[in-house]
Amino acid sequence: MSVVVHREYVETRTAVFTEGVPLDCGFLLAPLTVAYETYGTLSPSRDNAVLIAHAFTGDAHAAFWHESDEKPGWWHDMIGPGKAFDTDRCFIVCSNVLGGCKGTTGPSTVNTATGKPYGPDFPPITIRDMVRVQKKLMDHLGIERWLAVAGGSMGGMQALQWAVDYPEAVQSVIAIATALRHSAQQIALDEVGRQAIMADPYWRDGNYYGSDPPARGLAVARMLGHITYMSDASMREKFGRRLKESGARFHFDPLFEVEGYLHYRGESFIKRFDANSYLHITRAMDTYDLIGERRLAEVFAATRARFLVISFSSDWLYPPPQSQEIVRACKSAGCDTTYCNIQSAYGHDAFLVEFAQQTRLIRGFLNRIRPTRENRNA
């Protein structure tokens, strides 16, 4: 008996906005290119569009397959026919963030004014700027209102920012393993990563394009990142104190499996990510602050969106109390809000791993929101 595996393919497209986008810092970034993918079909009434916002080092390839893929998009288990984000019913959009290195304008993009990559001249960006860019893509696609904006981690920040900045354009928000603002500890962890990159002499103040990049510094930053994405328990479960099979040749070579894993993760990362994007995007996360001088009840005062907020019990990078603060902000603004703290040992990574429970929650939530004949008649 042979199993026929049906693969749905997708290509990353780009939209170019020659007029550019004005940034919070005052800089007009032009032209602006946005890389994005879509899955499913936009309904004639254009009321079934869902925006998926990716996390820190993600990209527009959220689901389905590229011709060259060894594995599908990063949230393939969540997006597709019959899945949490059901492409039989919804039109899903995912774009690479502003400042990234996967097709959307970022520090490695050629600055048309100089003919060279922006490098150190790339302007400071904010989560709000990222959302502003997504709004341009939304207009470009002829969508007036998102059925939902959804994302985990930094993707969740963007989803929350959408509800604040474009309340009319957001019917619901799915914010997973995220926060209204970074804590001192989160800022501190990001700063260690940035310092590891900037300590690398190959960084050259950001002027490394065309020469060797600050690979070792970037790898160190990523190693730390991976520790924060896992939990104490999941690291214990996955590695314990097991020694690497191939013994260390030099005294400070990786001795334990967990060290080998971090090295592997660091080495893989430097092939796919740009150090200047790392600096800019972490800074955008650190300066993001939906509360600011406001009272918590004022944060979502302008929106009538429904909220689904999800946290994971063992996530110490975006711990459940941060999600509970989001919930308090939503409820005190009178928003219909559902919250679940999923029991999981996977730490922050759980939003990329715990599919069954997230699917159940998200399907139920979207079923209440998705336009149906009855809803329309109501």
Place this chain on the structure above:
Amino acid sequence: MSVVVHREYVETRTAVFTEGVPLDCGFLLAPLTVAYETYGTLSPSRDNAVLIAHAFTGDAHAAFWHESDEKPGWWHDMIGPGKAFDTDRCFIVCSNVLGGCKGTTGPSTVNTATGKPYGPDFPPITIRDMVRVQKKLMDHLGIERWLAVAGGSMGGMQALQWAVDYPEAVQSVIAIATALRHSAQQIALDEVGRQAIMADPYWRDGNYYGSDPPARGLAVARMLGHITYMSDASMREKFGRRLKESGARFHFDPLFEVEGYLHYRGESFIKRFDANSYLHITRAMDTYDLIGERRLAEVFAATRARFLVISFSSDWLYPPPQSQEIVRACKSAGCDTTYCNIQSAYGHDAFLVEFAQQTRLIRGFLNRIRPTRENRNA
């Protein structure tokens, strides 16, 4: 009214063992120098000696003042007349660990065989080797039995190792914020620090003595260390999201106070600590494992020592369950064991901060053990 402040002064002394010390790796490290300090007076019956073992980057200067000091030794609030370790009654010894850079033989020490610092030729060391060196100092001082061996963090590892390796020589153990072995997460965090150092081109495979040291890499390692020493709550309390008063000149200069603090800590550290010592000592902590292939009940089977085990509620680097595992090992071996999990927001740093509660516990514990006329007659 003037307040007369009486300062007790102390000097770091050194003991030289020309015969050296055999290490677990098979290497005979000779000669061996040990830097140490003592506080209080050894009783004629030599039964009031307490060994204090310092943590990772500590040194022999645990209490009292050096002539040049701006502040006294690192556990001055715990050691002195009437304090937890009462110098009116006890004779306190503290020595710099093997592999360190504060007077005891380590990677920066001149290798008499070559006339140059050991550098990359310094042999791998273990916590057991550190204790073996302390045993030599003990013999040198004419002490046959410690009333107590006490320490926090890596100091606690040494205290526990003493009970295993020299059960006859240890009357009691005070193990604070420590573990029977490092978890995968602890190893992983150490490995990021090591990689930050070794990624620094000035490290030169450990051959940097006489030239610029790998200061930036070492500072990055220390910044990460400080995050792990604090708790999420204590960082929130101390820094929150407050911005630095002097604004960042360059976009990736420290913007938040917490970033400035980490930079300050990193910069201070590189003036006082040696990168190769950092590598060797963290590796010693990672390879330390009192359980190994044994059952928990076998770990302390050879000792009749009394144990005081202390953890701190917000310590996520050496979390309370690790202390509770020590307690299980002690109790299942039939040892008289007292355990307290002190409620504190200070994270791992609490053992250097929470003096009142530690003092109460330690004084009570030592009063039960300290030789008195009645005890002797009993």
